[in-house]
Amino acid sequence: xxxxxxxxxxxxxxxxxxxxxxxxxxxxxxxxxxxxxxxxxxxxxxxxxxxxxxxxxxxxxxxxxxxxxxxxxxxxxxxxxxxxxxxxxxxxxxxxxxxxxxxxxxxxxxxxxxxxxxxxxxxxxxxxxxxxxxxxxxxxxxxxxxxxxxxxxxxxxxxxxxxxxxxxxxxxxxxxxxxxxxxxxxxxxxxxxxxxxxxxxxxxxxxxxxxxxxxxxxxxxxxxxxxxxxxxxxxxxxxxxxxxxxxxxxxxxxxxxxxxxxxxxxxxxxxxxxxxxxxxxxxxxxxxxxxxxxxxxxxxxxxxxxxxxxxxxxxxxxxxxxxxxxxxxxxxxxxxxxxxxxxxxxxxxxxxxxxxxxxxxxxx
Amino acid sequence: xxxxxxxxxxxxxxxxxxxxxxxxxxxxxxxxxxxxxxxxxxxxxxxxxxxxxxxxxxxxxxxxxxxxxxxxxxxxxxxxxxxxxxxxxxxxxxxxxxxxxxxxxxxxxxxxxxxxxxxxxxxxxxxxxxxxxxxxxxxxxxxxxxxxxxxxxxxxxxxxxxxxxxxxxxxxxxxxxxxxxxxxxxxxxxxxxxxxxxxxxxxxxxxxxxxxxxxxxxxxxxxxxxxxxxxxxxxxxxxxxxxxxxxxxxxxxxxxxxxxxxxxxxxxxxxxxxxxxxxxxxxxxxxxxxxxxxxxxxxxxxxxxxxxxxxxxxxxxxxxxxxxxxxxxxxxxxxxxxxxxxxxxxxxxxxxxxxxxxxxxxxxxxxxxxxxxxxxxxxxxxxxxxxxxxxxxxxxxxxxxxxxxxxxxxxxxxxxxxxxxxxxxxxxxxxxxxxxxxxxxxxxxxxxxxxxxxxxxxxxxxxxxxxxxxxxxxxxxxxxxxxxxxxxxxxxxxxxxxxxxxxxxxxxxxxxxxxxxxxxxxxxxxxxxxxxxxxxxxxxxxxxxxxxxxxxxxxxxxxxxxxxxxxxxxxxxxxxxxxxxxxxxxxxxxxxxxxxxx
Numbered sequence: 001x002x003x004x005x006x007x008x009x010x011x012x013x014x015x016x017x018x019x020x021x022x023x024x025x026x027x028x029x030x031x032x033x034x035x036x037x038x039x040x041x042x043x044x045x046x047x048x049x050x051x052x053x054x055x056x057x058x059x060x061x062x063x064x065x066x067x068x069x070x071x072x073x074x075x076x077x078x079x080x081x082x083x084x085x086x087x088x089x090x091x092x093x094x095x096x097x098x099x100x101x102x103x104x105x106x107x108x109x110x111x112x113x114x115x116x117x118x119x120x121x122x123x124x125x126x127x128x129x130x131x132x133x134x135x136x137x138x139x140x141x142x143x144x145x146x147x148x149x150x151x152x153x154x155x156x157x158x159x160x161x162x163x164x165x166x167x168x169x170x171x172x173x174x175x176x177x178x179x180x181x182x183x184x185x186x187x188x189x190x191x192x193x194x195x196x197x198x199x200x201x202x203x204x205x206x207x208x209x210x211x212x213x214x215x216x217x218x219x220x221x222x223x224x225x226x227x228x229x230x231x232x233x234x235x236x237x238x239x240x241x242x243x244x245x246x247x248x249x250x251x252x253x254x255x256x257x258x259x260x261x262x263x264x265x266x267x268x269x270x271x272x273x274x275x276x277x278x279x280x281x282x283x284x285x286x287x288x289x290x291x292x293x294x295x296x297x298x299x300x301x302x303x304x305x306x307x308x309x310x311x312x313x314x315x316x317x318x319x320x321x322x323x324x325x326x327x328x329x330x331x332x333x334x335x336x337x338x339x340x341x342x343x344x345x346x347x348x349x350x351x352x353x354x355x356x357x358x359x360x361x362x363x364x
Numbered sequence: 365x366x367x368x369x370x371x372x373x374x375x376x377x378x379x380x381x382x383x384x385x386x387x388x389x390x391x392x393x394x395x396x397x398x399x400x401x402x403x404x405x406x407x408x409x410x411x412x413x414x415x416x417x418x419x420x421x422x423x424x425x426x427x428x429x430x431x432x433x434x435x436x437x438x439x440x441x442x443x444x445x446x447x448x449x450x451x452x453x454x455x456x457x458x459x460x461x462x463x464x465x466x467x468x469x470x471x472x473x474x475x476x477x478x479x480x481x482x483x484x485x486x487x488x489x490x491x492x493x494x495x496x497x498x499x500x501x502x503x504x505x506x507x508x509x510x511x512x513x514x515x516x517x518x519x520x521x522x523x524x525x526x527x528x529x530x531x532x533x534x535x536x537x538x539x540x541x542x543x544x545x546x547x548x549x550x551x552x553x554x555x556x557x558x559x560x561x562x563x564x565x566x567x568x569x570x571x572x573x574x575x576x577x578x579x580x581x582x583x584x585x586x587x588x589x590x591x592x593x594x595x596x597x598x599x600x601x602x603x604x605x606x607x608x609x610x611x612x613x614x615x616x617x618x619x620x621x622x623x624x625x626x627x628x629x630x631x632x633x634x635x636x637x638x639x640x641x642x643x644x645x646x647x648x649x650x651x652x653x654x655x656x657x658x659x660x661x662x663x664x665x666x667x668x669x670x671x672x673x674x675x676x677x678x679x680x681x682x683x684x685x686x687x688x689x690x691x692x693x694x695x696x697x698x699x700x701x702x703x704x705x706x707x708x709x710x711x712x713x714x715x716x717x718x719x720x721x722x723x724x725x726x727x728x729x730x731x732x733x734x735x736x737x738x739x740x741x742x743x744x745x746x747x748x749x750x751x752x753x754x755x756x757x758x759x760x761x762x763x764x765x766x767x768x769x770x771x772x773x774x775x776x777x778x779x780x781x782x783x784x785x786x787x788x789x790x791x792x793x794x795x796x797x798x799x800x801x802x803x804x805x806x807x808x809x810x811x812x813x814x815x816x817x818x819x820x821x822x823x824x825x826x827x828x829x830x831x832x833x834x835x836x837x838x839x840x841x842x843x844x845x846x847x848x849x850x851x852x853x854x855x856x857x858x859x860x861x862x863x864x865x866x867x868x869x870x871x872x873x874x875x876x877x878x879x880x881x882x883x884x885x886x887x888x889x890x891x892x893x894x895x896x897x898x899x900x901x902x903x904x905x906x907x908x909x910x911x912x913x914x915x916x917x918x919x920x921x922x923x924x925x926x927x928x929x930x931x932x933x934x935x936x937x938x939x940x941x942x943x944x945x946x947x948x949x950x951x952x953x954x955x956x957x958x959x960x961x962x
Contacts, residue, residue: 056802059644060809072809072821079799081643082811083636084666090592090628090636091643097590097624098644099800120636123629337620341589342645342798346764348622349587349647351613353759359581359609360756363571364394364526 016052017257024049026073031066036188036214036229037136041073043191044105047198048075051246057255058105058202059095063088063117066143067109067136067214075105086117089124092131093330099340100331101254103202104131111141114150114169125178128206130329132198135171135211136188139227140220153226158219168226171211172321173307176300181327182208183303184320187232188215197320199244202255205281206329213316232316239295239306239319240276240288247283280325288320297323366457369558371401371426373437375513377505378450380443382414387527387538388502389420393751394523395515396424397572400564404430404869406750406946411597411689417446424561430753431870432946437559438513440505442482444468459512459557461505476557480508485544491537500541507545512553514560517546571756575721575747575866578757579651579677580605582725584613585760588675589646591625592637594656597689598745599679602651603627631656635663635676642667642674643810645769645798647729651677653745654696655686657703664738665704666812668835671785671794673732673767677741679748682944691944692745694865698920700740701894707832709839712894713741713847714864718754720892721747726760727847733767735842736793744915746866746946768795772803780805784819785831792838839895846893849900854879857887858960860907862900864891864921866946867913873949874956884960891921896928904932911956915942 014020024045029038048055060080062068068088071080083091092104113121113135124133139156141147148156148164151171156164175183182204184197194212201208213232215221221228246256274290278297288297296302303322310317337344375392379385386407393405404423410416423433435455441447441462448468454460456474464479482504486497510517520542521535528534580602583591588610593603606625614622628634634650641648652660657678667674680696682688702708713728715721724741732739768789770782780803785794794817797806808819815831816822854875863871868890878884889903904910904925910932912922919938926933939955941947 054802056800056804056807059799077804077807079797079801079807080809081640081670082809082813083639084662084812087632087636087663090633091640093626093633094590094592094637094640094642094646094648095644095799097641098646098798102799119629120633123633127626331624334624335619335621336624337616337622340800341622341624342800344589344622346587346766348616349589349614350585350760350764355613356585356757356759359613360571363573363577363754363757364397364523 015049017054019049019055021045021049023055023077024075026071026076029073030069032218034217035066036138036212036216037067037070038073039188039191040134040136040194040212040214041070043194043198044074047195047202050195051199051202051256053202053256057102059102061088061092061095061104061106061131063108063112065109065112065141067107068112070107070136078105086112086115087120088112088117089120089129093124093127093129096130097331098342100336101340103255104129105202106131107134107136110135110137110139110149110151110171114171114174118174122174122178125175125180125207125209127330128181128327130206130331132201132208132210135209136214137171137211137227138214138216138220139168139225140216142216142219146219156220156225170307170311171209173304175209175211176303176322180209180322181206181324183322184208184210185318186210186212187236187316187318188212189229189232190236190238190318193238193242193318196242196244200242200280200284200286200320203244203246203280203282203284204323204325205332206327226316235315237310237315237317238291239317239321240290242320243287245285245287278323278325286320286323295319297321366558368560370560370562371424371564373559374421374423374433374435375438375440375509376419376421376436376453377440378417378419378443378446379502380414380445381410381412381416381418383442383502384499385420385442385502388506389422390751391506391520391523391527392509392515393422394526394572395510395519396422396561397567397753398519398522399516399561400567401426401561402428402430402566402753404432404750404752406432406746408945409690417443426564426566428566429869429873429876429949431873432948434948434950438509438557440509441466442502442505457558459559461508478508478512478553480505480545481548485548486541489540489544491540496537500538503538503541504545507542508549508553510542511546511549512555514562516563517542567753569756570753572751573718573754574601574749574751575715575718575743576602576679576749577605578718578721578754579725579741579743581609581757582722583649583675583729584609586726586729587647587764588649588729589623590638590641590648591623592628592634592641592648592650593625594628594631594634594652596653596656598681598748599651599653599656599677601749602677602679631659632662635660635674638674639663639667639672642672642732644800647733649675649677651679653679653681654683657696657700661703665706665708667738668704668708668710669812670810671736673736673738675728675732675739675741677743680742680744682942688944690745692866692915692946693942693944694742694744694867694915695920695942696742697914697916698924700742701924703740709836709895711735711737711739711842711846713739714892714894715741715743715747716850716865716868716890716892718747718752719757722757724847730765731842731845734765734793734845735838736767736796737838742865744866750946768793770795770797770806772801772806775801775803775806783817784808785815785834786817787834787837791841792834793841843895843897846895846897848897849892849903850890851899851903852888854885854887857885857907860887860889860903860910861913862889862891862903862910862921862925863913867915870947870949870952871913874952877949877953878956882957884957894924896925900925901929901932904929904935908935909937909959910935911937911939911959913939913952915947916940917942
């Protein structure tokens with residue numbers, strides 16, 4: 001069963017596993033034209049295509065809201081579950097036990113994760129479930145037509161709502177406080193950065209929170225807003241240039257095919273300036289090129305400091321804020337059999353008949 | 365002295381919560397059980413860790429009636445806070461044992477009074493370390509009681525060995541206090557009450573277990589693969605039993621787990637994890653009680669509509685709201701029958717014994733996966749947390765039913781031509797695929813919004829109606845997979861009784877008493893599942909009056925029966941009462957008698 005619609009004039013170019021970009025596409029979007037979420041969906045398609053991801057190895061999840069509709073706009077060959085408002089993390093937690101080799105790809109929003117779903121969001125962090133957790137963050141409720149979200153700027157004025165009295169929740173800060181193992185802040189308008197971080201997030205073993213500032217062109221795109229295109233364009237201050245390099249050796253990813261290749265070679269423009277390499281568990285690497293100054297994304301305290309600095313000085317800090325590449329993911333902690341649980345048979349699941357006598361003997 | 369009363373009375377022990385009396389009380393219960401005497405024990409405890417009054421009531425009954433008895437023939441008073449009340453509660457002609465450090469007035473002359481020098485006996489034993497004195501003090505009343513009513517000391521030792529898993533030191537320490545109590549009683553007390561126990565052979569081949577352990581074990585034999593739960597009285601011990609027994613029963617030879625148990629952050633997440641796991645093809649379960657059920661309602665509705673199998677154990681306690689957290693009830697039946705907003709039909713299993721808690725533990729997974737829907741199992745605190753005599757657990761007599769699942773080779777065979785919500789077989793049950801399936805046409809998108817048979821989003825009115833009608837058809841199909849009611853008929857019955865769950869022993873005792881003392885014979889249908897299958901309406905149709913017995917205020921099952929069978933509604937008479945305590949036969953027979961004598 002597939003929801004793919006034939007795409008006119010699609011390219012026949014294929015990646016290393018013989019799939020074309022069409023194999024990664026979804027249905028046409030039903031969101032507003034110019035919505036930041038659409039460009040994120042497109043980067044998911046491109047990132048998965050370029051990283052040779054096997055679509056059947058990805059499981060898509062979402063909650064409720066504009067952002068949560070978007071999993072139908074990419075990866076039609078992946079299973080997906082559009083769950084309840086704020087309850088995506090628990091559903092994903094259970095589902096990923098079905099087959100520990102699968103990678104979750106969740107799309108939520110600031111309403112879904114920072115308000116109704118704050119509890120589950122934070123517990124997904126501390127369990128380090130093996131998924132990419134995207135928050136398409138626009139500071140506003142879109143699907144219910146323009147109410148303040150918990151990440152909205154204090155003092156924001158919206159038609160029908162008046163002035164927002166409350167301080168905003170910082171998704172990255174919450175993720176860090178809950179000990180997430182991979183935290184990035186990105187701007188939907190910076191497509192290359194989104195794409196490269198997505199590839200790294202997919203290769204990371206554990207939860208990768210991507211707080212992507214994704215402007216809502218209908219309800220919250222006024223120049224003064226932190227979540228507008230104009231703010232992002234003017235005030236984005238990336239920590240580094242990011243590129244992702246698939247593994248050439250070492251334990252390889254279960255979700256993508258990695259073609260044999262020589263050692264990582266850096267393009268000429270990457271060689272200038274300070275280079276930092278972060279190795280992920282499957283042998284892949286994130287290459288960070290320092291811009292103003294070197295930034296160490298493995299230091300949680302430093303991560304909190306840059307977030308705080310950006311707040312204090314009203315700019316949009318982007319990049320890989322924090323990563324702990326060696327943290328075990330949830331299913332790693334469960335001493336599971338090698339066969340995925342959902343392929344076990346009756347003989348694996350029902351104790352032998354002779355055990356029942358022993359059990360009855362225990363019942364005095 | 366009046367005539368001996370043998371094997372037919374109740375013993376109630378009043379202590380302070382957290383004083384360690386449960387070992388002593390369970391020891392008495394198990395010793396009586398090992399003497400072959402039918403027995404039950406009910407812990408009537410407060411929502412508190414330490415300090416509040418708590419009671420344990422044991423019923424011995426040679427005839428095998430083990431519902432709670434409303435009278436207390438023997439009372440053991442260890443708690444000054446409940447002393448006056450405990451004294452007043454002793455049945456006339458009964459016996460009152462009390463710790464003699466409690467210096468309170470005793471104003472009854474119609475009962476036998478026995479002081480017990482508990483503290484003195486404990487202090488005079490040099491082997492007892494000071495920090496264990498309070499704990500083993502309870503063994504003094506075990507010994508005194510044993511001596512005074514005839515409990516076999518060797519059976520007490522057997523019970524202690526079981527309790528302490530044959531560890532010699534605690535067994536001998538406790539036994540020394542039991543013996544000290546018994547010896548003191550022999551030397552110092554003169555029996556003036558008529559109550560005795562005598563060995564029988566009525567418990568041979570039986571086991572003793574609580575319903576939560578039975579449910580956990582049944583689930584393990586049903587192949588549970590994922591459990592998500594959140595602590596709540598009285599359901600916690602179900603998940604804890606999973607944690608205890610899963611590693612023993614469900615590891616591979618090389619020590620790997622075929623299961624995962626996650627303690628969630630709340631009940632919203634506990635069920636969310638189970639819906640995810642069930643969707644991904646795991647036998648998933650959660651266990652909770654009323655307040656947790658309220659929280660789980662949201663995901664339960666999604667699971668019903670998106671057609672995800674999972675098993676939900678509701679170990680009922682008294683609601684509404686926080687209610688009486690440590691007291692029993694059957695108050696969730698009507699709520700669970702329609703658990704969620706919109707049109708919802710729930711499949712509910714109603715175990716009526718400890719062995720059925722085990723059986724429904726495994727059977728629930730077969731039903732859930734066959735029907736691709738949540739299955740609710742309604743137990744209660746009385747089952748869940750008290751020790752009951754039971755027939756031994758029976759190994760499942762049918763192979764697992766994993767339902768309609770398409771794997772790679774199945775999709776290959778049908779050339780990928782499938783739709784997640786197509787009614788291919790005409791029984792309302794569609795086929796599903798599971799994440800991890802590598803066939804390029806295996807994936808589909810699951811949602812709680814309107815969807816076509818191909819699982820695409822749709823708001824079309826016709827598509828909506830087709831979906832909802834198919835779910836209704838599936839609900840009808842479910843009837844053939846559900847356990848049927850147990851019907852017990854008596855020649856010349858005047859009326860019928862319908863009941864379910866833990867009230868069974870009280871109902872049977874009430875029937876016997878109505879027949880014996882009032883000549884009122886009855887038929888009895890013990891309901892074991894919802895939706896109602898044909899034998900239920902046939903049973904009602906065959907009786908002019910049907911008493912529906914249940915532990916809630918409003919007669920919830922009687923109301924559900926009236927809705928589903930309006931043609932019979934006037935025949936149904938509620939016998940509904942709920943005060944938090946396990947039911948006694950008396951409230952059933954007296955309510956029925958009153959109606960019958962009208």
